[in-house]
Amino acid sequence: MASTAHYDYLIIGQGLAGSLLAWCLTQKAARVLVLDDGHATASSMVAAGLINPLAGMRFNHSPLVHDWLRSLEQTYNELAGLAGQDFLQWLDMLRLFRSAEQIRFYQRQKDKAGITMLIGEKLDSDNFPQPVQAPWGGFEQHRTGWVRLPKLLAFMAEWMQERDMLRHQTVDWNDLAPGDKGVTCNGIQADHAIFCDGYRSMHNPWFDWLPFAPDQGEILTLKRVSDQSLPDRIINGATWLLPVDKGRYRLGATHYHDRQDNQPTESGKERLLEGMEKLLRHPQALELERNDAGVRPATADRQPFIGTHPEQPRLHMFNGFGAHGSLTIPWYAQRMAAWLLSGDPLPQNADIRRYAQDA
Ligand SMILES: Cc1cc2nc3c(=O)[nH]c(=O)nc-3n(C[C@H](O)[C@H](O)[C@H](O)COP(=O)(O)OP(=O)(O)OC[C@H]3O[C@@H](n4cnc5c(N)ncnc54)[C@H](O)[C@@H]3O)c2cc1C
Structure with a gap:
C-alpha cells in the first residue's frame, strides 16, 4: 500500500488495546493503520497477563464480568486458531x-x-x-488464568505487517491535525485517529482533561x-x-x-x-x-477511558485499562468498534463523556 493511502482509522499504539481494536475493526472491513514506537513503554510487554475476575481485598466483581469472560475466551481462542499457538491459559x-x-x-x-x-x-x-x-x-x-501477552503481540505485529498495516513510528501529538474531513499525521491521511498509547496519553494535549492515575x-x-x-x-x-x-x-x-x-x-x-x-x-x-x-495505564475512577473527543469528532481514546487489560480489553474492543462503525452506545462506565465538562 502506498504511503499516500487513505485509512479509515489510524491507531496510535500496538499494545493489547491497539492490537485488539485493530483486529475488531479489520474484521468489519475497515482500513486500519497502526503506528507504534517499538513497544518503548508497552505495559503489555511487562504484564503477567493474569485474568482475575474478583478484584481487590473485598473480592468484588463487576456486573460486566460474564461479558468480559465470554468475550476474552472467544477473542484469544480465535487468534490462537489463526496463529496455531495458544495465548490463553x-x-x-x-x-x-x-x-x-x-x-x-x-x-x-x-x-x-x-x-x-x-x-x-x-x-x-x-x-x-x-x-x-x-x-x-x-x-x-x-x-482465572493468564494470557501470553508478548507472544500475542508478536503474532499481531506479524499479522499486521503482512497486511502493510503496521509502521514503526513515534507519534508526536502536535503532528496530528484533525479537520472536518479527517485527520492528517506526517503525511498519513485517515478519517479518524484513536489513541491506544497507554499511560503516555496522560501528556496528550487533546485529552489532558482525562484524569489518568498511572500505576x-x-x-x-x-x-x-x-x-x-x-x-x-x-x-x-x-x-x-x-x-x-x-x-x-x-x-x-x-x-x-x-x-x-x-x-x-x-x-x-x-x-x-x-x-x-x-x-x-x-x-x-x-x-x-x-x-x-x-x-x-490506570485511571482515577478505575474505569477505562473510551470514546470520542467531545469537540473533535475525529479523535478517539481507547485506553485506561489499568491492571486488568487482559480481562477487559477484548470486550471493550468489540464495543468500541461497534461505536465507531455503527454508533452503538458505549458502556456508560467507560465512556469519556463522563468527564466532558472538564474538556
Ligand atoms: C508490572 C505490571 C504487571 C501487570 N500485570 C497485569 C496482569 O497480570 N493482568 C493484566 O490484565 N494486566 C496487567 N498489567 C496491566 C496491563 O499491562 C495493561 O492493562 C494493558 O496491557 C494495557 O495495554 P495498552 O495497550 O492499553 O497499553 P500498552 O501496553 O502500554 O501499549 C501502548 C503502546 O503504545 C506505544 N506508544 C506510546 N506512546 C506512543 C507514541 N507517541 N507513538 C507511538 N507509539 C506509542 C507504547 O510503546 C506501547 O507499545 C500489568 C502491568 C504492569 C506494569
Missing part, C-alpha cells in the same frame, strides 16, 4: 486470606447470586492443598532450580505467584503511584522476594532470572 487461583475481615468479605461474596462459578470452597490453613504458607486459609477461584509496577521472572514442591496453580496473597511455561514463575507486583519509568529497582526486587519468602514453603526452589517494570 485457564488456571485456577488459590486466594489467601490476610485477616479475619477478609474471611467475612469472602462469605458475603460467596452468597451472591451470579458468581457461584467464580468462587469456590473455603480452604483451611491445616490442609491447604498447595505448598504455600496460608495462616488464615483461603479459597479457590475459578475462571508503575515491578515484576520478577523466576526459574525452578530444585525438585522441592512448588505451586501448580496461581497463588494470590499479598504477593502473587504464577506458574508459566518451561519451569518459569512470575512473581508480582509492586504499585508505585509517584513513578512513571520502566526501570526495575533493587528495592522493588527485594520487596517482591520478601513477599515470596512469606508465601512459599520452599522459596529456595526458585532463582531470580529477570526483573521488569512498566506503567499501568
